[in-house]
Amino acid sequence: MMFSPLRLARGASLLVVLLAASALTPAFAQDAAPAAEAPAAAEAAAPVSPDTVVATVGGEAITEAELGFAAEDLAQELQQMPPEQRKAFLVRVLIDMKVMAKAGADAGMADTPLFALRLQYLKERALRRAYFADAIAGSVTEEAVRAAYDKFVADFVPQxxxxxxxxxxxxxxxxxxxxxxxxxxxxxxxxxxxxxxxxxxxxxxxxxxxxxxxxxxxxxxxxxxxxxxxxxxxxxxxxxxxxxxxxxxxxxSSPPAFEQVAAQLQQQLLMTTFDSTVAKLMDGVEIDIPDPALAAAVSAQTETDAAAEPAAQ
Structure with missing residues (x-):
């Protein structure tokens, strides 16, 4: 079954935006920084280079950049522990990862077809995150949110x-x-x-x-x-x-203060920016799902998500 690219993109947008945005700080609050830096707030205020080495494992470096990547993947776990414990937790995770990754490579696991498929998936996921952060979340600036607030105030009808x-x-x-x-x-x-x-x-x-x-x-x-x-x-x-x-x-009634609705307006802008951006990217792209049952299920999910989107905004 063939799908309209725009329709499919909009159907998936709410879930993808919420998942991707959950790994980002508010666009106008501060530049995205590794969560691992929080415990070091009392240290020097100078920015930490992503290349800074925090540990070595068998001669292989663990950098601040890797801590940031791990913090994205483990955001849920980090929220459940005290800030002062997070950096050590991430370093421990990365030490385990380096050791096990080397063992897997030594065992030839990096040469299997399945690993190649997984690597391609992880590469595309990383690129999607980077594109989302730069092209979508990066455009939702404080100025954009304040402009949305100004329009909200202008359209506000007192009750x-x-x-x-x-x-x-x-x-x-x-x-x-x-x-x-x-x-x-x-x-x-x-x-x-x-x-x-x-x-x-x-x-x-x-x-x-x-x-x-x-x-x-x-x-x-x-x-x-x-x-x-x-x-x-x-x-x-x-x-x-x-x-x-x-x-x-x-x-x-009078409109709420900017601070009361800024987060909601930012989320709305993320969703609408995501939709419009993906619609442009999908223009002319054909999507084919050979399995009729799966195609019908995806179509139903698309329609459900599209209907829920205005309510979520």
Whole structure:
């Protein structure tokens, strides 16, 4: 079965971008540096050359560059150990690798057809990582993310938000009695502290600002139906009990600060940049999967991934 190259590329994009990006630091945070350098933060601040030798094994050097490559492959394991232990861990892994690699070469394993296939795979994986870091992640600069944020702010449509307080009780009779007290001039915050069974009652029942879709439906409908600041609702029931609600403030929502959405915008830019870059690379490339069952499965996976991509963004 033949596939549209663009369609196949987009279907695989979400997974590939997330996997490749997981090995990179944020594009505008700092240049990618070997994770092994973290334990040496207290040492000289001068940049470490990738050619710097950290150990030798049977006369063969282990360099800072190799530590960085190992850190990429073992990122998950490194996250689970204290920073001060990571460099020693990577050196130990590379010592084992050098010794076993030599044993494998001495045994003739480097001359087998299977090894040649594995070597080709590893070469292509390394080239993909390098291309991703340079052509895709490298283009997602702080300036690009800030430009995306500026567009986000320009397109932002303010939504109504309210700040409300409530008193939560178990029964309708209790709620009606509290409403009567409030209508008679009782202080809302005092009654909330005395009567409310909500965990937030200690602050007078203040829920802070919220927009539509953030509260359970009956509560939200009653709260947004209040028109005047200081107005108190009639008792309203939700799955948590009976509420008496007071409107404290009204305002229009504002866009979040750059720092709050920068990571999300960066991820979106990575995904869209990946898609557009791969689409160009795949232009004119034919993809043929001879096995009809596998072709159908790949096609289904492609469609699933493509449908999930907008939601992920």
């Amino acid at each position: 109504p938000e309210i700040r409300a307080s409530h008193i939560l009780v178990a029964t309708e009779e209790e709620a009606k009695a509290i409403k009567a007290q409030l209508d008679g001039g009782a202080d809302f915050a005092t009654l909330a502290k005395e009567k409310s069974i909500d965990p937030g009652a200690a602050n007078g029942g203040d829920l802070g600002f919220f927009g539509k879709g953030m509260m359970v439906a009956p509560f939200e409908a009653a709260a947004f139906a209040l028109t005047d600041v200081g107005q108190v609702s009639d008792p309203v029931q939700s799955q948590f009990g009976w509420h008496v609600i007071r409107l404290e403030e009204k305002r229009e």
